[in-house]
Amino acid sequence: MSFVRTTPPRPVEVAAVFPELAPLARPAMRLHPRPGAPSVRDSSVGGPLLWPAGEPWPHCKDAHLHVDSGFRQSPTEVRLERLLQFRWRPDVQPTLTPEEEALKKRNAAWLAKRLEAGPPRPAECPVPMLPVAQLFLRDIPLLRPPGQADLLQILWCPYEHDPDYKPATAVFWRSAADVGDVLVAPPEAYEADYPGYVPEPCVLAPEVITEYPNSLDLSPELQEMLxxxxxxxxxxxxxxSSYAAYPRDFYSIHLGNAPGWKVGGWPPWGRTDPILRYCAVCEAQMVPLLTIAxxxxxxxxxxxxxxxxxxxxGSHYAGQNPSQPTRVEVGSTDNMQIYVCPTSPDHPHTDLIQ
Structure with missing residues (x-):
């Protein structure tokens, strides 16, 4: 990790004002992703994975009927277009590389032919999954890997899946020391269902913070107290005084759980009321592993x-908003939580859009 990000002190010490909430404090690690060029040996969002050359790359085997949303681009094309957006300035005519110029011409031709295109066809199956996050224990000590594992890798399918309209996810734990030859050129999906499912490569600046529950996670008595x-x-x-009528809003905005990509902590809510997740194997209550924001x-x-x-x-041109460095969008600009079983890493994980 080569840079630092620091969450400002909270304007109020929660436990000092409301000692009843002190037992509910949880550690979390804000990942603070920022655009960069991570390697396979780095913790990252959307970066290359330390994947063994002899191990099959994860593929999604579900049916993928592409809905004709007007979006038909490969992950590589998505990132090239973002680069063009990033370099665009209203007062400067950008000088394009040959690759960028070819992409611009190809997209113009595609737009001209779009109205003549036939019906959408099923995606090529099975679909190679995309790297979402790679987290090393040395950088994220809050991880609780099984056995000798010290590396978490999460991937997803770049297509929405019924019935919840979200990408299918895959979770892998491994020991970095056990990886010999690394897969140099993983297979890439033919296209993505939506550009928000193509993470932009980001380096991380993990930071430990203390979180308190979303107010919806509190008992009625504690909610009334707030x-x-x-x-x-x-x-x-x-x-x-502007908060006098709704002081609970101050807690929710400034004091509860942090936004953004994070490991552990409390889940964000708002799309629905809190939904407890239970292991499909042992029925244990599952715990938050990663929030994809x-x-x-x-x-x-x-x-x-x-x-x-x-x-x-400051003002931001297209593609340069520091509040969305990963360019990921799930749901209606919501969050996806990855949950795992606390009793066994072999039990299947689950995920939830919120």
Whole structure:
């Protein structure tokens, strides 16, 4: 890890104002992905994986009938178009590389022929999965890998799947020391269902923070406690009067669980009420492993790292928004949580869009 990101101190010490919440504190690691060029030996989002050359690459074997959304591009083409967006400036005519110029001409020709295109055809099956995250224990000590494993690798299919309209995911634990020859050129999907399912390669700056539950995860009694304006005042929180009618909103925005990509901690909610996940094998309550986020922060900037605040406050051209470095979008700019069974790594994981 070659750079640092620091979450600003919370404006209020939660446990000091509400000691009842102290037992609910959990450690989490914000990953703070930022565009870069990770190698197979780096923790990353969307970067290359330390994958053994002799081990089959994961493929999704489900049926993939492509819905004619007007989007038919390979992951490589998605990233090339993003590069063009990133380099575009209204006051500067960019100089394109031959590869970029060829892509621009190809896309123009494709758009001209789109109306003449025939019906959508099924994707080539099985579909090679895309790297989503690679996390080494040395960088993310909050991981609890099984046995001698020290490396977590997560991939997904670049197509939505019924009935929940989300990419199918795959989770692998392995020992980095056991990987000899590395797969140099993994197979790539013919196309992606949606550009938000193609992560942009990012390096990470992991940071340990303390999280408290989303207010929806609290009991009715604790939720009512957060609504008590007098309790906030008596605790010396010094909330602005604009929060007097809805002090619970202050907790939800500034004090509860952090946004963005993270390991552990508490899950974000809002799309639905909290949904407990249970292991399909042993029925144990599953625990959050990784949050895959569409945004590192959204709207309110209370969680913007100190090192990003000047950039976050500025204007951004296409492809340069620091709050969406991975370019991932799941659901309607929601989050996907990966859950695992706490009793056995061999039990299947599950995931949830929220």
């Amino acid at each position: 609504e008590d304006w007098n309790r906030w005042q008596e605790g010396g929180a010094g909330l602005a 569409s945004w590192e922060w959204d709207g309110d900037e209370a969680w913007v790292p100190q090192e990003d605040q000047a950039n976050a406050a």
